[in-house]
Amino acid sequence: MQTLLAKRNQMLDAAHLRFHREEGEASALHCFVLDCSGSMLGGKRLALAKGLVVALFDRAYRERAEVALVCFGGATAEVRREPGAAHWWNDRWLAPIGGGGGTPLALGVRTGANVLLRAARRKPSQRRILWLLTDGRSAETPARPDSADQIVVVDFESEAVSLGRCAKLAESWHADYRTAADMTSA
Incomplete structure (x- = not known):
């Protein structure tokens, strides 16, 4: 609009161009919540998840x-x-992240939600996306993080008998559901 006001009824010239810059706020924040439990070590799921984090x-x-x-x-x-x-960020930084132990899924999700909540206070207009990368091998069913505008659950479960917990969690959260195979082939 400012360009048209400056131009008026003259031929458009570079001197007429007006730009409106947004405040230096990034358009989105992607918070990756990575399951580093012992079950993710099987089948090299943790290594695959770390590779996917680098790509994302x-x-x-x-x-x-x-x-x-x-x-x-x-x-x-x-x-x-x-x-x-x-x-x-690169894979050399992520390589030392190890795995083992139980799966405190609720704690991981709550910690990611708190990161997003603090970010929302700093930059209220920023879009916040939570990515949960897990095999779902936990009996916990955490509440949907309200501080996320969008949630993507990436399922790394690869056992012959699937528990399907990631799909159920994504459905209850109204989140996007993707398998690791879908993400790595795209």
């Missing part, structure tokens, strides 16, 4: 989005990367 960080970098990373396993959940630009 690369995509976020191209989109100029922010990223955060929460790892959970054993009895803890740890914020490994506070929200910020996805410019320096």
Whole structure:
């Protein structure tokens, strides 16, 4: 509109162009909640999940989005990367992240939700996406994180007899459901 006002009834010229820049706020924050429990070590699921995180960080970098990373396993959940630009992530940084122990799914989800909640206070207009990467081998059924605008559950379960917990969780949360195979072949 400002360009048209500056132009008036003259021929359009570069001097007439007006730009409106948004505040320096990233358009989205992708918070990755990575299951590092013992069950993810079987079938190299954790290695596959870490590779997928690197690919998703690369995509976020191209989109100029922010990223955060929460790892959970054993009895803890740890914020490994506070929200910020996805410019320096690579597989060498993720390689040392190990796995083992139980699956504190509720704690991991709650920790990711808290990261998103703090980010919402800083940048209220920023879109917040929570990515849960897990094999669903937990008896816990955490509540849907309200601080997420969108949730994607990536299912790494690969046993012959599937428990289907990730699909059930995604359905109860009204979240997007994807299998690891779908994500790695895309």
